[in-house]
Amino acid sequence: MTDVKTPPAEPEAAAQPPTKPIAWPLGLAGVVLAVVGSFLSWSYDDRILGDLSLNFYPGGLQILAIIVAVLALILLLAERGPLTRLGSWLDATLGLRVLGAGLVLYMALVLVAISTDSNGLINVNPGGYVCLVGAVLLAVSAWMLPLRQLRDMSEAKLPGWAEILAIAVLMAAVLFVAAYALGLQDAWSFVLCLIFIAVVAVALFRTGTLTWIGHVSQRHRKVLTLAAFVVAFLFPFTQNGSDANMSIANQVLIFGATAMGLNIVVGLAGLLDLGYIAFLGAGAYTAAVLSNSAFATVGWKPPFLVVMLVGSAVAATFGLIIGTPTLRVSGDYLAIVTLGFGEIFRFSMGNLDGNNGPNLTNGPNGIPGIPDLELFGFNFGDEHTVAGIDLGRFSNYYFLLLVLIGFVILVFARLNDSRIGRGWVAIREDEKAAEAMGVNVFGLKLLAFAIGAFLAGLAGTIKAHQDAAVSPDQYQFIESAFLLAAIVLGGMGTIAGVLLGATILKLLPEKLRFFSEYRLLMFGLLLVLMMRFRPEGLVASRRRQLEFHEEDEQLAVAVEEERLVVEEAK
Amino acid sequence: MTVTDAQRSPARTGQPVLEASGVTMRFGGLLAVNDVNLTVREGEIVGLIGPNGAGKTTFFNCLTGLYKPTGGQVRFAGTPRKPKRPKKRKKGQPIQVEAVPVQPLGALTPLSPKPRAVVRAGMARTFQNIRLFANMTALENVMVGRYCRTSAGALTSVLHGPKFRREEAATRARAQELLEFVGLGRSTEHLARNMPYGDQRRLEIARALATDPKLILLDEPTAGMNPQETRQASDLIFKIRDSGLSVVVIEHDMRFIFNLCDRVLCLVRGEALIEGTPTEVQSDPRVIEAYIGTGEDDDEDDVDVQDAHVQDTTIADEENRS
DSSP: OOSOSSOOOOSOOSOOOOOOTTHHHHHHHHHHHHHHHHHSOOBSOTTSSSOOOOTTSOOHHHHHHHHHHHHHHHHHHHHSSTTHHHHTTSOHHHHHHHHHHHHHHHHHHHHHHHHHHTTSGGGBOHHHHHHHHHHHHHHHHHHHSOOOOOOOGGGOOOOHHHHHHHHHHHHHHHHHHHHHHHHOOSHHHHHHHHHHHHHHHHHHHHHTHHHHHHHHHHHTHHHHHHHHHHHHHHGGGGTTTOHHHHHHHHHHHHHHHHHHHHHIIIIISOOOOSOTHHHHHHHHHHHHHTSSOTTOOOOOOOOHHHHHHHHHHHHHHHHHHHHHHHTTSOTHHHHHHHHHHHHHHHHHHHHTBTTSSOBSSOGGGOBOOOOOOEETTEETTOOEEETTEEEOHHHHHHHHHHHHHHHHHHHHHHHHTSHHHHHHHHHHHOHHHHHHTTOOHHHHHHHHHHHHHHHHHHHHHHHHHHHSOBOGGGSOHHHHHHHHHHHHHHOTTOHHHHHHHHHHHHHHHHHOGGGGGGHHHHHHHHHHHHHHHOTTOSSOOHHHHHHHOTTOHHHHHHHHHHHHHHHHHO | OOOOOTTOOOOOOOSEEEEEEEEEEEETTEEEEEEEEEEEETTOEEEEEOSTTSSHHHHHHHHHTSSOOSEEEEEEEOOOSSOOOOOOOOTTOOOOOOSSOOOOOOOEEEOOSOHHHHHHHTEEEOOSSOOOOTTSBHHHHHHHHGGGGOOOOHHHHHHTOHHHHHHHHHHHHHHHHHHHHTTOTTOTTSBGGGSOHHHHHHHHHHHHHTTOOSEEEEESTTTTOOHHHHHHHHHHHHHHHHTTOEEEEEOSOHHHHHHHOSEEEEEETTEEEEEEOHHHHHTOHHHHHHHHOSOOSOOOOHHHHHHHHHHHHHTGGGSOOO
């Protein structure tokens, strides 16, 4: 963003609190100390947090500290120095405050981690303290720097290739950080890495960079989508044939695809469904009984493409059966009925064991030993090597799931942007008026239910083969609750938000085993806080944001201006 | 007051579009609408007046299927089997943009009391207290109105099939055209909730027009408007009528109603008091009585009706809400 084409801003507005002259040099000193400290040894013990014990050979966590310091340096130079033109666009001071405070928190936690992992603060080497002092200096200086008047981000335009390059760089950064974070073995390192990600993300948000990225992605939507999928596609190649992370990634993808399906029901049609996991189960059980497993109870063994269709059709039929009588009630009643349906499904699967009714599911034992998929002569259990990198069984499924989630996203986005999507919005806004305008309210609700169920069933058929087994206890109520939590946390009705929510909710318990006992408590707390402070979710859909803030006139005007800018850009 | 509006042309009395006979609506012990008859002919503007609580909006709700009337029948000139095909344009002939294309009327058939069936049959309405989709843009609001005249399903929407693309483009163009028709061509991308009050009223009319109605029911289209906006509203209603639609208007503004309507029906306490031309209704002593109570020594001048309206509109908003 360094060569912004439009002329630089006017000098800052006249009314400014007096700047303390010491602030800027102090910040610079903080940055230098933080960098120098990161090159020195942090810990006497070389077995913890990766290896942080060597001088002039920074370990992973030290490099993260250096990255934060370098970002701070860029913002300082934007404040005063060679990058002031950049500074007229970016809210450098706010960003510096975030980076300063974040680095202090980061270093403090590093010291805590070193002292808990290796018996006391005595094991902290000088580098850690130097870095902490640098961080404190940076934070102090950032709070002394003045805030500035800024120009509108929507006017910041670069040549097209540069904007696409920015997207590519961002995506590459996402890939590297994701691979690095997943590669961390111990919990402390992972927590510290999360804090690093959060600090950088908040700093980007506060400086306005994220707003700019938002505008850029509006202008290059296709490029962004393509880049996101390329990054996702490249992810297995960063794992060196290790299946541990790929297994987690697959779980995230299945969970994400299912959450996206539920997002159609909850986020678009505005219906509360608490038994959605049953549709995933319906697909998985269908795939299981039609598979080549020795325990499969049905003699028919169709090819997998047929199984996919059958499984999702079964799930969609369940959706229609449960929807037809219940969608005439609304709100809480619907939630209770769907919750009941989810439980009925689980108990039925647990009881269809030959003792009570036909033997379809082997009861509580489920159907194990589902063989790997074979599509077009390619067996998903085989390992193979591409460009010298081993791709194992989970990587194979990963690519298939990637196609699946791409399909689900496509369905979601295109329905949202169609006559049907407009009907759903109208129903959410004012059901009576929608009906009086000729919108088929009942039909559209039922359609949302059926499509949601269809997509979940589709995901279920793949899940059955990926897990190699199905059993009733995989489809408990708590799973439905987590799906819903992913949507609420990420942002109802958005794609990026729900994927983010699904990733957070699935990834954290996997990586932070010590935390898994408290995960319900934590997520409950998180949801309460979200409802209080940001009910529209982490990534807010504009329309949802407006619905949640009906009194906020400023927001409405801002959203409208944003729309007008987008329209003009077209 | 004499009716001297230049725009007023003699009603082209066509065949009846709507025929409500003996419509009765009872809520428990309350008889809200009692045995009301109303016939609306093609190209006619009918006014519906009456003091607060007379049952005007309830009658509207019975007509549009929001309420299921406890008695009586609503018959509507249903859509003919085959819609008229657009004639092929000759070369060089300019495109005839018909803002509100009107299809020939079929025979009167009983109307099922479901809002969607009513809209599909060709009767659209606006609401007394504006019920727009507040967080959608003006264009999107009107596009929702097109919902019942389009049929692209989920599959073609996901695949972006030819039908989806054709319908989507047509819907967008038609919505834009209707917004220009009601005079909102410049605010297509504005959020409905950000629009000024008068514009919201007009947007609601555009949304109703988007359903391709033959008859449009307007519930207090000028409530809360200043004289200039009221004049614009009456121009708009004439424009709608001139494009071949029939209009039924509920209104408290007597000057507005008597200027506008070909016929006026006055409801009092749920019953039809009088139906006739504006002049007839205007000079009927019972109407004046209904509005301002039993006659003192007021001479029966329509100025009194005007005064009555002033008092009336102040509490108009508190009238029964649908």
